[in-house]
Amino acid sequence: MHSNTSRTVLDVLVKNHPGVMSHVCGLFSRRAFNVEAILCLPTDGGEESRIWLLVNEDDRLEQMIRQMRKLQDVHDVRLRPAAEETFARLGQVMRE
Amino acid sequence: MFSMTGAQLTISLLERQGIRTIAGIPGGANLPLYDALSRSTRIRHVLTRHEQGAGFLAQGMARVTGLPAVCFATSGPGATNILTAIADAKLDSIPVICITGQVPRAMIGTDAFQEVDTYGMSIPITKHNFLVREARDLLHIIPEAFAIATSGRPGPVLIDIPRDVQLETADFTHWPEIGEREPVPSCFDGDLDAAVEMLNSARRPILWLGGGVVASGAGQEMLTLAERASMPVTSTLMGLTAMPHDHPLNMGMLGMHAQRHTNMALEACDLILAAGVRFDDRATGKVQEFCPQAKVIHIDIDHSELDKLRAASVAILGDVREVVGALLPRIAPAERQEWIGYIEALKLAFPSQVPEQGGHDTPQELIRRVGELAGENAIVVTDVGKHQMWTAQSYPFMPGTGWLTSGGLGTMGFGLPTAIGAALAAPERKVVCFSGDGSLLMNIQEMATAAEQGVDVTIILMNNACLGLVHQQQELFFKANYFSSIYDVSVDFPLIATGFRWKTWDLAGAADPDAVLSEALAHRGPTLIHVPVDRDEKVWPMVPPGAANRTMLGGECHA
Ligand SMILES: Cc1ncc(C[n+]2csc(CCOP(=O)(O)OP(=O)(O)O)c2C)c(N)n1
Numbered sequence: 219m220h221s222n223t224s225r226t227v228l229d230v231l232v233k234n235h236p237g238v239m240s241h242v243c244g245l246f247s248r249r250a251f252n253v254e255a256i257l258c259l260p261t262d263g264g265e266e267s268r269i270w271l272l273v274n275e276d277d278r279l280e281q282m283i284r285q286m287r288k289l290q291d292v293h294d295v296r297l298r299p300a301a302e303e304t305f306a307r308l309g310q311v312m313r314e
Numbered sequence: 315m316f317s318m319t320g321a322q323l324t325i326s327l328l329e330r331q332g333i334r335t336i337a338g339i340p341g342g343a344n345l346p347l348y349d350a351l352s353r354s355t356r357i358r359h360v361l362t363r364h365e366q367g368a369g370f371l372a373q374g375m376a377r378v379t380g381l382p383a384v385c386f387a388t389s390g391p392g393a394t395n396i397l398t399a400i401a402d403a404k405l406d407s408i409p410v411i412c413i414t415g416q417v418p419r420a421m422i423g424t425d426a427f428q429e430v431d432t433y434g435m436s437i438p439i440t441k442h443n444f445l446v447r448e449a450r451d452l453l454h455i456i457p458e459a460f461a462i463a464t465s466g467r468p469g470p471v472l473i474d475i476p477r478d479v480q481l482e483t484a485d486f487t488h489w490p491e492i493g494e495r496e497p498v499p500s501c502f503d504g505d506l507d508a509a510v511e512m513l514n515s516a517r518r519p520i521l522w523l524g525g526g527v528v529a530s531g532a533g534q535e536m537l538t539l540a541e542r543a544s545m546p547v548t549s550t551l552m553g554l555t556a557m558p559h560d561h562p563l564n565m566g567m568l569g570m571h572a573q574r575h576t577n578m579a580l581e582a583c584d585l586i587l588a589a590g591v592r593f594d595d596r597a598t599g600k601v602q603e604f605c606p607q608a609k610v611i612h613i614d615i616d617h618s619e620l621d622k623l624r625a626a627s628v629a630i631l632g633d634v635r636e637v638v639g640a641l642l643p644r645i646a647p648a649e650r651q652e653w654i655g656y657i658e659a660l661k662l663a664f665p666s667q668v669p670e671q672g673g674h675d676t677p678q679e680l681i682r683r684v685g686e687l688a689g690e691n692a693i694v695v696t697d698v699g700k701h702q703m704w705t706a707q708s709y710p711f712m713p714g715t716g717w718l719t720s721g722g723l724g725t726m727g728f729g730l731p732t733a734i735g736a737a738l739a740a741p742e743r744k745v746v747c748f749s750g751d752g753s754l755l756m757n758i759q760e761m762a763t764a765a766e767q768g769v770d771v772t773i774i775l776m777n778n779a780c781l782g783l784v785h786q787q788q789e790l791f792f793k794a795n796y797f798s799s800i801y802d803v804s805v806d807f808p809l810i811a812t813g814f815r816w817k818t819w820d821l822a823g824a825a826d827p828d829a830v831l832s833e834a835l836a837h838r839g840p841t842l843i844h845v846p847v848d849r850d851e852k853v854w855p856m857v858p859p860g861a862a863n864r865t866m867l868g869g870e871c872h873a
Contacts (some may be wrong), residue, residue: 220499237433237445288461290442293466 224275225254228299230286231294234260234267238291242253242269251278255305266293272305315487317689320449321346321480324413327456329356331492333384335738337362337371341388343428344415346480347704350384360738360767364414364761365392367731369399369513370757372410374735377718378693380529382409382463383735387413387811390428394435395498398725400438403470406523406552410470416445418478432474441469449484457493464495467616480661501632501640508628509587509611510644513543516585518653520605521545522568525552526590526614532635533557533713536589539642544650546657548576550597551706552568552721553590559711565657566668567599570857571703574664577863579657580605588612589671590634593623594722605611613637667733667854668708674827677701677776677847678708683828684746684774689837692744693718695735697729697753700782703853705748716743732774734760737769744835747773751805752781761814764840772834772841778849779804786852790867791859800849801818811842818842 232238240260244251255272273279286295318326328336337360351359362368365387375383381718387396392412395480403410433445442462452475459471504836512518521540527533527549533556540547540563547557548568557564565576577599580586586608591597598604601623612619613634620629630637669676672683681704685692693716694709696702702719711717717795718736719855720728736790754775764771778785781799788796808818819834821827821844834843855866 237437237443239433240437248438281618281622288616288618 221272225272226279226297228271228273228283228286228297229298229301230269231261231271231298232267233291233293234264235291238267239269241289241291242286244298245282245289246273249278249282251276251282251288255307257308257310261294270298270301270304272302278289281293315485317483317485319346319350319480320446320452320482320484320626321350322822323449323484324456324480325350325354327359327490328355328384328450329646330489331456331460332381333357335360335375336384336386337368337735338360338386339365339368339388339392340386340394341428342416343389344392344413344475344479346478347413347415347475357573360763362731362763364757365395366399366727367757367760367763369396369410369412370402370728370731371735371738371760371763372412373399373403373408373731374695374718375409375739376403376408377732378716379447382411382460383739384411387412387414388428388704389417389432390430393430397435397439398723398859400472401438402720402723402725402728404441405531406720409468411459412470412472413465414472414474415434415480415770416474416476417446419476420478432472436472436474438488439470440472443472443474445474446479449479449482449808450486451482453486453490455491460493461496465763466496466498467526469832473789482586485717487779496631496635501630501637505628505630506637506640509630509640512609512611513587513641514646514648518583519543519545519585519587519651519655520580520583520608521547522586522588522591523547523549523553523556524572524589526634527553527556528717530589530590530615530633532589535638535642536634537561539638539645543645544647544654546579546654549570550582550591550594550721551719554706555711555713555715555717558713559709560632562718567706569599569863570859571707571853573668573707573862573868574855575660575666575668577656577674577857577866578660578664581607581864582656583608583854585609588626590614592619597655598623599857599865600861603862603864605854607855611728617693642700656829672830674821677704677851679847680774680845681705681708681748683831684835685799686748688716688744692746693733693740694714695719695729695733695736695745695747697747698724698783698788699750699753700778700851700853701748701750701776703783707853707860713796718738726753729753730757730764731760733771733773734764734767734769735773738767741770745771746835747771749773749775750782750808751775751777751779753799755805756808758810761811761816761840765815768839770838772837772843774843774845775807777807777843778847778848780849782849783853785849786856790856803864808842808844814840816840818844820844822846
């Protein structure tokens with residue numbers, strides 16, 4: 219996970235149910251916008267999940283965020299560039 | 315305490331939402347729903363002959379009333395058949411609620427008989443979708459579906475209900491609130507200030523109206539704005555009824571099949587106020603070269619439309635009618651003689667292709683004549699092709715005219731079933747559907763539905779024995795290599811329509827076409843008017859796909 223394009227992390231709070239991943243990821247795949255890495259964990263006793271998406275800082279990102287905010291199952295979308303560090307550490311774990 | 319099956323619950327919740335008509339086709343996976351529907355005293359069912367017909371019939375009802383309409387399909391092939399109509403509703407922002415049957419929960423994912431992943435397939439073509447897991451979930455899913463379909467930018471919602479969920483009993487103590495349109499958040503004052511300042515200081519502004527203006531009912535406000543600020547007006551295919559067609563400031567449609575002077579005026583403008591439009595390529599041409607000199611004020615209810623294809627100088631998020639209502643009192647009256655004079659000069663130099671009065675010699679005149687006979691209150695439906703563009707260019711639209719056309723998806727076969735839905739929703743209005751022979755053949759089976767329902771639908775069939783618009787593009791862009799666009803067998807449409815129990819008239823060889831037309835349009839009930847059209851009649855002008863709007867082919871010498 220190294221390149222000269224800069225990366226950022228989208229922090230997406232969603233309703234936790236079986237279709238939500240397809241809804242979110244479909245937005246990206248339909249636009250040929252690659253998601254480099256995904257981290258998803260339930261929060262709030264399982265009602266909600268938090269998805270972190272590691273993505274390239276593409277100029278389509280703002281449009282993606284607006285599209286994501288339109289999804290009914292998406293409760294919140296934020297940029298969280300600092301979380302990139304977490305992906306780097308997870309990368310270590312996966313290599314072990 | 316109430317106790318009922320998922321199927322009964324679904325029907326009761328639809329009744330409570332005010333649904334009175336459902337279009338669809340039964341099958342194994344939705345038979346419990348149909349059994350419950352048969353016992354409803356409030357909802358009647360319209361049995362179409364194809365699920366795509368049911369989807370479009372619901373669209374016709376929704377497009378005419380602005381309220382959500384419901385359609386049913388069974389699992390598997392029923393669901394796949396209806397999806398085209400749902401995708402069509404998505405692109406034109408129409409509130410349709412599609413309820414499909416699904417195989418029982420335990421069989422989902424096993425490639426069971428008539429199983430397809432309706433949920434997965436409908437994600438990209440709906441505003442939202444649900445797979446119901448328990449009967450009692452319907453208590454919140456159905457009201458939510460109605461709220462989603464109508465709130466903000468409207469759109470279709472799909473609810474997939476497994477057969478065993480339809481049969482499962484749900485116990486509950488009270489009914490949920492009905493789902494309704496949510497209020498739109500109001501826009502920022504700062505954006506309004508900026509827009510006012512730009513509008514008041516513009517020298518060559520143009521007002522560009524889209525389907526969002528019609529949906530929000532902002533036509534009157536737009537007219538006032540245009541007149542006060544002397545702004546020429548253009549509209550998208552979906553926005554054509556916002557302004558009276560003969561208003562001096564109205565330049566008609568822009569884009570691929572606009573009038574030359576309209577596209578040229580856009581080249582010269584210094585400010586464009588884009589309201590309820592989404593910068594579709596059929597309207598903008600090559601978007602990078604659209605209105606090259608202009609700043610853009612963009613008003614839309616959908617945040618993701620703002621800055622999507624062209625960055626706006628001022629982007630205002632809100633309901634078009636509210637926003638324009640707030641702008642209006644602050645707009646300084648202006649005459650702009652120079653700008654209006656420039657556009658008048660363009661009109662003289664590049665006269666309109668649109669007939670000023672109806673006749674019968676060309677398709678455009680005939681469409682015009684039908685409009686004169688049908689009156690302002692008529693509902694006009696089209697299919698997709700040259701006849702659709704001729705109608706957009708020549709029909710005498712007024713703000714009261716209903717205008718139902720497949721703008722975003724451009725679906726052939728849209729016309730007849732949508733017209734049936736329109737006629738069911740507004741039985742007192744005249745419904746006229748302009749169709750082509752290729753398009754009509756795509757859903758011709760719905761003639762049976764129309765006859766059964768006795769709807770007052772008149773089809774004007776412009777028969778050129780080919781896939782006209784494709785034929786035209788092959789001529790212009792593929793060296794007249796007419797591959798697979800000409801029909802070798804000429805179909806006897808009046809005979810077929812008669813077989814479906816329709817009344818038919820034929821303009822072929824008619825001594826007095828106007829008499830035939832008047833008589834046919836005066837008839838109530840399913841009516842076909844067959845009009846032979848020369849294969850070489852073109853839609854002019856035409857911007858080649860992908861080119862800038864200033865590149866317009868054809869039509870120079872047609873004045
Ligand atoms: C379902 C579907 N298939 C294919 C097309 C591509 N297409 C656009 S216009 C057209 C020809 C339409 O022919 P017809 O309905 O006879 O109308 P005309 O152009 O002759 O007036 C075709 C095939 C389409 N729009 N929709």
